[in-house]
Each structure stands twice: as structure tokens, then as C-alpha cells.
Amino acid sequence: MKIDPNSTADLSAQIAKAIRDAIVSGALIVDARLPSExxxxxxxxxxxxxxxxxxxxxxxxxxIRTQRGAFGGAFVNRLSYEEAYGQQITTSTLLLSMNSVGFETACEARFALERACAPLSAERRSADHLATMRAEIHRQSQPGLTDEAFCASDVAFHRALVDGACNPVLSYQLAGAVEAMQPLMNMITFTARSRDAIVELHTGIADAVEAHDGPRAVAGLASLEAHTQDLARTVITARARSHDG
Amino acid sequence: MKIDPNSTADLSAQIAKAIRDAIVSGALIVDARLPSExxxxxxxxxxxxxxxxxxxxxxxxxxIRTQRGAFGGAFVNRLSYEEAYGQQITTSTLLLSMNSVGFETACEARFALERACAPLSAERRSADHLATMRAEIHRQSQPGLTDEAFCASDVAFHRALVDGACNPVLSYQLAGAVEAMQPLMNMITFTARSRDAIVELHTGIADAVEAHDGPRAVAGLASLEAHTQDLARTVITARARSHDG
DNA sequence: CCAACCTTAATGTCAGACCTTTAAATGTCT
DNA sequence: AGACATTTAAAGGTCTGACATTAAGGTTGG
Structure with missing residues (x-):
């Protein structure tokens, strides 16, 4: 572990890179203690x-994680799924919000990925996953729900669908795609009619998953994507008109 | 932006969180300059x-990025796709290596996601994407290639396939899934025969993409997944036997 | 034998100083 | 007046040394 004093980069960046490389390469294993500061x-x-x-x-x-006190120090951290989810979501959200990614592009990516999970989820989902999906559908059909609460429930529904595939790597990858869409979805004002349509589509997907019918679940997601894209187009068009006027 | 002096967390962590929240929420926009240190x-x-x-x-x-000198300081950084790719890959790689994710699980996730891209790629790929895929196939069929170089070329092939979908969000999400698999793939020793089989499968996928035939590309990926899983099982079985003896 | 205390090795935080970089402001020459 | 050189000040980068806080482990007294 050596650094180049002639580099233009910050010393702290170089040192961080040296240690990071040691961790990624496996030279420093999980729970290994680094030397003291x-x-x-x-x-x-x-x-x-x-x-x-x-x-x-x-x-x-x-x-790494740090611990104070005698025999404390910095330890190589086992990256938990929770932490990885969090980072994935933060990065994805910023990527979408800062690079003016079109709703269309983000939406297409999200549903493409989600359709990849659907057959696996239809095959393996537990009763628990299904119950979560049903519960979220029920919540979505309640009147008086704010748009934000509706979106949050939408995310929860789709996460349950993804988790049903029982593949943590897949869940991790999808976390970013699904959660990062939420700010974009929040720009949409959902009318009572469009909510009804979404609830109906969700119900169809849940039915397909319950029946272990992968292809039908995929088809349901395709319909939902089409509907969502339509909805967004309507909102964007209306907004453009009001700007012109 | 205030912090809680009674919290048990590090002050630096609290301050980082406060600023991060301001950025994510949009209170600090891209290229905005933070106050000086x-x-x-x-x-x-x-x-x-x-x-x-x-x-x-x-x-x-x-x-953020920092700049020295007069009128320098810390500026909110526009998260580029490059940087996002890098973080995604680092996180995904560590997640796989530190949580003893089975080859099977990671492989399944990777191919599920990649199949999601295949139809879009078959529809939209440019001549350039196709040329990259062909070039990598050619490289893979050259004798004397090390296993690592073979794997690297494999990754390049699949990235070209994913990029062919012309959806940067999709490319970003897939970067982690594809690149993070490389260390796991490197554990496999590729015989001449298995390389031939892979090259043939890659050729089939490239042909399908060239013909704008999405379903055939998906089928090709499914075959490739099956072959890869077979290969891994063989390696793992052989390794287990040698440990017993 | 157990509980309270002390020691000690770490991280967490602070204050102040100096170095380096950089761009804007100023000055000078053509 | 305009182009080039010089000065200057603001800001990050780094260092030194100190003190505060924490927690593990040993020690001591009941």
C-alpha cells in the first residue's frame, strides 16, 4: 500500500483508493481491523x-465501520443488503433528477427490469409476498389518499412483486429502478379514474402471480407500463399548454 | 440545515447527512456552490x-466536487453516468463477494436482467453496437487468450448488447449486474470446448440482434445462461471432489 | 465471586498555523 | 486602447499538538 506523492490528486483520495483496492481485491477481508489512524x-x-x-x-x-475505545478502530464492513439498497437508491435517484432523464426513458427501464422478475416471482412468491401485494392494492383503492401516499403504496406493491422472485441480487438491482422512479411519479396528479385503472391492473398482476402464471404477469406489467406512459404524456401535454397560455 | 448535538452519531456524519438531504431534495441545485469550509x-x-x-x-x-483557489469551494456535482456506473459496480461487486452470494443466484439475476434488454436492443441497436459485439466474438475465438481476458471480452460483449437498447438508465442498472459477475466468472476455468460453445452462443445472439429478432435473442441468452450454470456446476463439483480426496 | 474502579488505547473534536492553488484585480508596456 | 505581466486575496490542502470521549480489560475491594 503506497501512494504517489507526485500525483495531483488529494492525498486523502489516494489513501482511500489504496485501502479500497485492498478491500475489493480481498487483501483485507471482512471484519479485518485496519491499523490505527x-x-x-x-x-x-x-x-x-x-x-x-x-x-x-x-x-x-x-x-468500513469504526469503533471507539480501546481495541477499537476501523474494520472492514460486511456490506449488508440494506446498506447496498440505500446507496443504490440514492445514486439512482440523483442520476435521474440531475441528468434530466425523460420520464419515458426511466419508465421503460423500470418496467423492462420488472418484467424480468415477473416470471420468477410468479414461480416462487410466498403467500406473504402475495398478501403484501393485496394489502397495497387495498390501500390504493381507499379514497382520500394523497398522491404521494398512492405513489408510496405503488412502490411497495412493486417491491413485493420483485421480492417474490426470492433472489436478493435481483431485489437489490431493482430497488434503484423502482424507488428512483418515485420522484418522477410524484409529478403526476392521479385522477380518480386513473387510480381505478391502476388498481385494476395491479389486481390483474397479483392474480397472475397468485396463479403462478408468469406470462400473464408480464403482460399485465406491459399494460401497466403503457398506461403509465399515457398518463405521463397527458400530464406533460397539459403542462406545456398551460405554459404556452 | 441544523444538526442535533445530542445525537450519538458523528458530527461529520450528521453534517454530511444534512447537506446530502439538501442536495437530494433539490434545495441545492447542480453547480450550486456550498459555503466555504x-x-x-x-x-x-x-x-x-x-x-x-x-x-x-x-x-x-x-x-460534490471541490476546487481550490480564489472563488473555489465545494460545488454540487452533476452525477455523470460514468461516476454512477463506477459506484454501481463497486457496490455490486462487494455485495456479491462479501455475502457469499451463490453463483447460481447472481447468474440468474444477471441473465434475467439482460433478457429484459434484449428485445429493446434487437429493435434499436446501431451498426456500431453490432460491430462491437462481432469484434468481441472474434477476440474470444482467438487461441492463447487467458481466462481473464476471455472474461473481460465476455463482459464487453454483453455491455454492447445492453447499450444497444439505447436507454442509459438501463445501461446503468445493468453495469452492476454484468461487471460484478466478472470475479465470479473468473473462478471458472474455461476449456477450449466450453469456449467454443460460448462463442457459438454469442454468435447466435449477435445474429438475432442483427436480424432485429428479439425473441431469438432472448432464447439465445436463456441457452447461454443454462450453459454457464452447467459450467459452474461442473467446476464446483470437481472442486468439491478434490477437497474430499 | 462479583461488582466497582482504574488504566489504556483508540476514535472524535478542536484550535491555529502554514502551504498551494487559482482567478480576479491591478499595473505596465506597446 | 489593448495585451501581457504582476500582485493579491480567497479558498482548499496539510500539519502539529492538544484534549475529550469511549469502551475493553485488568485490578482491587467487598
Whole structure:
């Protein structure tokens, strides 16, 4: 683990990279303890604040955790699915909001990925997954729900569908695609009629999953995508007209 | 932007969270300049090193960039696809390697997602995407290629396939799934015969994409998944036997 | 034998200083 | 007047040294 003093990059960035590489390559295994900050400072020939900045960078990526007190220190962190979900969602959300990704593009990606899960979910879903889907459908059909609550329930429904595939890697990948769409979906005002249509489509998907009918679930998702795209187009058109006037 | 002095969490973590929330919520827009480190220290009533640690956390997530010199400072960063890819790949790779995700699970997720892209890619791929796929196939059929180079070419082939869908969000999501598999694939020793089989399957997929035949591309990917799973099972069985003996 | 205390090794935080970079402002020459 | 060189100030990057806080482990007294 050495650094290049001639590089233009920050020392803390270089040190973080050196340690990160050691972790990713497997040289530092899970729960291994790094040298203390003072020792790292000596090894890299920098001061302790610089080492600390490097460690904070790694902590931000959940690569390490720190513990105070005697026999404390920085330890290589086992990246949990929870943490990975969180990072995935944050990154995806920012990517969508900052790069003016069109609703159409994001929506297409989301449903394409979700359709990939549907056959697996239809095959393997537990009664629990199905119950969650039904519960969310019920919530969505209640009157007086705010648009945001409706969207949140929509996300919960789709997460249950994805989780039904019983593949944590798939759930992780989809978390970003589904959750990051929520801010975009929140721009849509759902009329009572469009809510009814969505609830109906959700019900069809849940029925298909219950019947272990993968193809029908895929078809249901395709219909839902078409409906969602229609809805968005309507909202965008209306907004454009009001701007013109 | 206020912090809770009674919290058990690090001050730098709290400050990072406060600023991150401001960015994600849109209160701080792209290219907005944060107050200087000294000003932030005053606002949050902490010292400059603490502020710096918070800023490094954000820099690690590519949420901000810093610039030295007069009129420099920390600016909200537009998250580029490149940076997002990188983070996605790092996180996915660690998630797979640290949680002893089975090859089977990861492989299933990867191909499920990739099949979701195939129809779109068959529809929209440019001549360039197709040329990349053909070039990688050619590289894969050359003798004397190391297993690692073969795997790298395999990844390049699949990325071209995914990019063919012309949906950057999809490419971003798939980057993690495809690249993170590489370390797992590297555990497999490819015999000449299995390489031939893979090249043949790749050729079939490329042919389907060239013919704008989505369903055939999906079928090709399914065959490739089955073959890859077979290969892995063989390797794992052989390894288990040698451990017993 | 167990509980309260102390020691100690870490991280967390602070204050102040100095170095380096950078762009804007100023000055000078043609 | 305009182009080029110089100065300057603002801001991040780094260092030093110190103190506060925490928690594990040993020690001591009941």
C-alpha cells in the first residue's frame, strides 16, 4: 500500500483508493481491523487528519465501520443488503433528477427490469409476498389518499412483486429502478379514474402471480407500463399548454 | 440545515447527512456552490476538520466536487453516468463477494436482467453496437487468450448488447449486474470446448440482434445462461471432489 | 465471586498555523 | 486602447499538538 506523492490528486483520495483496492481485491477481508489512524498516518507518511479524511470516504461507501475505545478502530464492513439498497437508491435517484432523464426513458427501464422478475416471482412468491401485494392494492383503492401516499403504496406493491422472485441480487438491482422512479411519479396528479385503472391492473398482476402464471404477469406489467406512459404524456401535454397560455 | 448535538452519531456524519438531504431534495441545485469550509464550520458550530470530513464523505459519493483557489469551494456535482456506473459496480461487486452470494443466484439475476434488454436492443441497436459485439466474438475465438481476458471480452460483449437498447438508465442498472459477475466468472476455468460453445452462443445472439429478432435473442441468452450454470456446476463439483480426496 | 474502579488505547473534536492553488484585480508596456 | 505581466486575496490542502470521549480489560475491594 503506497501512494504517489507526485500525483495531483488529494492525498486523502489516494489513501482511500489504496485501502479500497485492498478491500475489493480481498487483501483485507471482512471484519479485518485496519491499523490505527496513527499507524496509518505513519505508514503513508501523512498526518492523522489526512488519514481520517480517507477513512471517512470509505465509511461513506459503507466499506468500513469504526469503533471507539480501546481495541477499537476501523474494520472492514460486511456490506449488508440494506446498506447496498440505500446507496443504490440514492445514486439512482440523483442520476435521474440531475441528468434530466425523460420520464419515458426511466419508465421503460423500470418496467423492462420488472418484467424480468415477473416470471420468477410468479414461480416462487410466498403467500406473504402475495398478501403484501393485496394489502397495497387495498390501500390504493381507499379514497382520500394523497398522491404521494398512492405513489408510496405503488412502490411497495412493486417491491413485493420483485421480492417474490426470492433472489436478493435481483431485489437489490431493482430497488434503484423502482424507488428512483418515485420522484418522477410524484409529478403526476392521479385522477380518480386513473387510480381505478391502476388498481385494476395491479389486481390483474397479483392474480397472475397468485396463479403462478408468469406470462400473464408480464403482460399485465406491459399494460401497466403503457398506461403509465399515457398518463405521463397527458400530464406533460397539459403542462406545456398551460405554459404556452 | 441544523444538526442535533445530542445525537450519538458523528458530527461529520450528521453534517454530511444534512447537506446530502439538501442536495437530494433539490434545495441545492447542480453547480450550486456550498459555503466555504470556514463558513460551514461557523454555521454548524463545529471545527473546520469536522466540516472537511463531512465534505469528504459527500465527495466519496460524487455528490460534490471541490476546487481550490480564489472563488473555489465545494460545488454540487452533476452525477455523470460514468461516476454512477463506477459506484454501481463497486457496490455490486462487494455485495456479491462479501455475502457469499451463490453463483447460481447472481447468474440468474444477471441473465434475467439482460433478457429484459434484449428485445429493446434487437429493435434499436446501431451498426456500431453490432460491430462491437462481432469484434468481441472474434477476440474470444482467438487461441492463447487467458481466462481473464476471455472474461473481460465476455463482459464487453454483453455491455454492447445492453447499450444497444439505447436507454442509459438501463445501461446503468445493468453495469452492476454484468461487471460484478466478472470475479465470479473468473473462478471458472474455461476449456477450449466450453469456449467454443460460448462463442457459438454469442454468435447466435449477435445474429438475432442483427436480424432485429428479439425473441431469438432472448432464447439465445436463456441457452447461454443454462450453459454457464452447467459450467459452474461442473467446476464446483470437481472442486468439491478434490477437497474430499 | 462479583461488582466497582482504574488504566489504556483508540476514535472524535478542536484550535491555529502554514502551504498551494487559482482567478480576479491591478499595473505596465506597446 | 489593448495585451501581457504582476500582485493579491480567497479558498482548499496539510500539519502539529492538544484534549475529550469511549469502551475493553485488568485490578482491587467487598
Amino acid at each position: 496513527a499507524e496509518l498516518a505513519e505508514q503513508f507518511e501523512v498526518s492523522r487528519p489526512t488519514v481520517r479524511e480517507a477513512l471517512k470516504r470509505l465509511a461513506a461507501q459503507s466499506l | 470556514a463558513e460551514l464550520a461557523e454555521q454548524f458550530e463545529v471545527s473546520r476538520p469536522t466540516v472537511r470530513e463531512a465534505l469528504k464523505r459527500l465527495a466519496a459519493q460524487s455528490l
